Amino acid sequence: MNKAKIIEELNRHKKQPYLDYRLKEETESFTNKLFYTLFDVNTPVAENLDILAEKFSQLVDLACWDLERPCTKVWDNYVSCLPEVLEKLNLDAEAILSCDPASLSIQEIYMAYPGFYAIAIYRLAHELHKQGFPLVPRLMTEYAHRQTGVDINPGAEIGKSFFIDHATxxxxxxxxxxxxxxxxxxxxxxxxxxxxxxxxxxxxxxxxxxxxxxxxxxxxxxxxxxxxxxxxxxxxxxxxxxxxxxxxxxxxxxxxxxxxxxx
Known part of the structure; x- marks a missing residue:
């Protein structure tokens, strides 16, 4: 089979016209910026929220999401949940610190514990999942899964002060x-x-x-x-x-x- 025929056959079998892997890459970028916005002391919150809003709009376009509500309304609702999410994540970190005798500092929890990272991305994805935006939250938690070995579906419901030890x-x-x-x-x-x-x-x-x-x-x-x-x-x-x-x-x-x- 010559090269032209191979290309023709490959194109014929590509049956998912909306399968754009930029969505996966952009979701990972969005997730990283969201995490840094909440936790990194050198990341300006006000500036990054504007950047995140633009990134979210791009994700909506890439996901071909059929919106019943305007994108800006969904984003505004999501952003309004972030203070509560951060409060819960601080409780999660404190629970790990108080339960794990190997933990040396609260900074270590935030930066080095895969269980905390997996919980953080789950909580951020869960709030977006509740907004009725299904694919991006799943990509967010799968990104955390790939990094930590922890697979939490964004539809799960998890209360306060959750502790995953060792994580994998x-x-x-x-x-x-x-x-x-x-x-x-x-x-x-x-x-x-x-x-x-x-x-x-x-x-x-x-x-x-x-x-x-x-x-x-x-x-x-x-x-x-x-x-x-x-x-x-x-x-x-x-x-x-x-x-x-x-x-x-x-x-x-x-x-x-x-x-x-x-x-």
Whole structure:
């Protein structure tokens, strides 16, 4: 097959006329500038909000979003939420500092903790998701996922003072609900019992009540599964049913130790 034929065939199979990867690149740029606007002391807030407004307008155009409301109105609504988002993120950072004995300073939390970064981008994406702008929030959280190993769907609902320790491998599904003061360790999955497109409009992921700790590699599945407040879910536990408040759930492995006498 000659080059001209190859080009013809490739063009014939490119079936997504609106698949413009500039949207992904511009979303990542928007996300970085938004994060710096909230946290970096050398980034001027007033100037950057104007830049962000322009970037948001470009994202709307690239996403081919069919707006029921004017773009400026959506952006104004979003910006008005940012002070509350920043307040929540400061509480998240303080929760990490107070819970993790390895943390040395609040500056370290903001700059070096992947769990905090993943929560920050989730909270920023979630507010945009609530405005009814679906693709960009998903690209924002996927950008954080790629950098941190934490996959939080922007549709999830997460309360105050959320702590993800070590971060890598955490998965939080679209319809998960997490209340206040919850601690989650690496490898935790809050997922669905099974996947079917017909379940798109249903609650598929668990509810975690306040003051719950979920240790590494625990898996909690199902939209009707509720973990009661003040409970502790041990590492490697597998749950598909609700747990009452003040419970301790743990997985007991079978361990066999070989010695020289019985090898």
């Amino acid at each position: 491998g955490v998965v939080i599904g679209e319809t998960a609900i997490i209340h206040d003061n919850v601690k989650v360790y690496q490898g935790v999955t809050l997922g669905a019992l099974y996947v079917a497109k017909s379940l798109q409009k249903t609650k598929r992921h668990p509810t975690i009540m306040s003051n719950v700790t979920i240790y590494a590699n625990a898996t909690i599945l199902g939209g009707e599964t509720v973990i009661g407040e003040n409970s502790v879910i041990g590492g490697n536990a597998w749950l598909t049913a609700s747990v009452p408040a003040n419970s301790t759930v743990f997985h007991t492995p079978e361990i066999k130790i070989k010695t020289a006498a019985n090898v």
